[in-house]
Amino acid sequence: MAKSRSFDVANIGQPPFRNMEGLESVVVMFLLVHDPAYYVLKEDTSPCIFGSIEKQRWSYACAKQLIERLIYAEGAENGLDFTIVRPFNWIGPRMDFIPGIDGPSEGVPRVLACFSNNLLRREPLKLVDGGESQRTFVYIKDAIEAVLLMIENPDRANGHIFNVGNPNNEVTVRQLAEMMTKVYAKVSGEPSLESPTIDVSSKEFYGEGYDDSDKRIPDMTIINRQLGWNPKTSLWDLLESTLTYQHRTYAEAIKKSMAKPIAS
Template sequence: MNNNKRILITGGAGFIGSHLADKLLENGYSVSVIDDLSTGSIQNLQQASPSPYFQFIEGDVGDYEQVFELINEADVVFHLAAAVGVDYILKNRVESIERCLQGTKTVLEIASRLQKKVIFTSTSEVYGQNNQLPFVETGQLVIGSPQTFRWSYACAKAMDEFMALAYYKEQGLDVVITRLFNTVGPRQSAKYGMVLPRFLHQASKNEPLTVFGDGSQTRCFCDIDDVTRALMALINCTAAVGEIVNIGSAEEVTIDELAQRIIIQSGSLSDIENIPVHEARGEGFDDMQRRVPDLQKIKNLIGWQPQHNLASIIENLVRKIGVAENEVRLPEAIKLVK
């Protein structure tokens, strides 16, 4: 059943955007997607495409006239279009910054003129080297040196947040800012440096799982189903307007343990190979040692919390992509999951 509300997703052919499109269609929304397919893929939209309530436009989110027409037809805009992944950012420096800033300015300016709600997906990267954990939305953003280009994405996204809140304060634009923490799931590519799909790809070939550094750095991985559920709930949450909210999981795991879990749960014959960070990312690369979200705010706003733990996430991905058909070492897997 269609509820006659149309949603526009910029960057909707990417990993997160395509799953969001599927979720919205399942819940009766009409969905338009604009994507230039620079990092997204038309294959990600195979589930959505047959729906009579779905349309795809190959285009640039910086194209003012085209985006104006699409936002004019929409009730709510999810702005996801941006550069993807550390590897992509390091190889496409100018483009990554311009895509973040110019695309966001176009979307916010048009949405403000037309008074359409915008839900903007920012990133946990903006917390930078802050060591006050868990990360609270009102916490400090501690960005590293401009000469360490890894922080350019965080800075660009932080400026996007400032811009969004400026439109909210000055123009009365309904805007919600979400900071996503390591979203994972089917369709996520290993191509741009995301660690979990990279490990799964290596495990599927019984190749060494390459851990950058000593593997002591930690992350919290959140299933795409949980993330899209949260994003969709924010459509009708008036209390979230003008706010910044974390979306993620609080289940912290070291990268070394993540590699071990994937090997065991997939039954792969892979080993773990530690590679010096400077060899993998270049000289002077900085990283966040820990990244853990405080989730109290989003729980208070929409009653949301993640339903998938890391063990079930890995199990689901192993099953869906058919990682190695070797015998799974069950006793070790049970021990690690506990």
């Protein structure tokens, strides 16, 4: 079987692993580490501590971690060439659906799309458990640059696990909501709501079984050493680019959908 390159982006509905025989794989996945004591996540040294069995959302993280071990073992035992990428909140246009427009009305997309949906509908942004969780965000163009460096430098990327994120763009979810509110007012020309956010419980927003890590920051030592890569785009700039796209793409469609009479 001839060697090829396989790019497999992790998705709940799409198994991130296929037949590995003869493949040179770049497997894109995201591993959650659950413990607020370990804030900076290092690829080879950070302990992996997951939530209790009753917290069902950790099954996703466990599956990703198992896949990493399987791929690594295939490399060690059978010489598979591989590179594993751990994306830390890659943000940009078209990253997720807007409920009721290009996705199910009852769907819950990731935080940027949730907040975008609220802004487009002129609704308060819902902060789960006060929005105290801390996250980092990296612009999709920066992330793609990192992946291209891996493809173009296989000798320096093969056999490595890379965090791809931007620790300089660390904020709480509340701070993200506040910044998005300001940016959207700028790009849309519409004034912000008098009360732009509202607190909701995780049980109310996600349902039973939800759990989360308090803080998640990628260590960038390996990717900087191997590929010389560092992210460039500030959080404000990536939000301005993304929300400009969201407004131009969805604002009119949402106005039309909100103007439709509700069927009795």
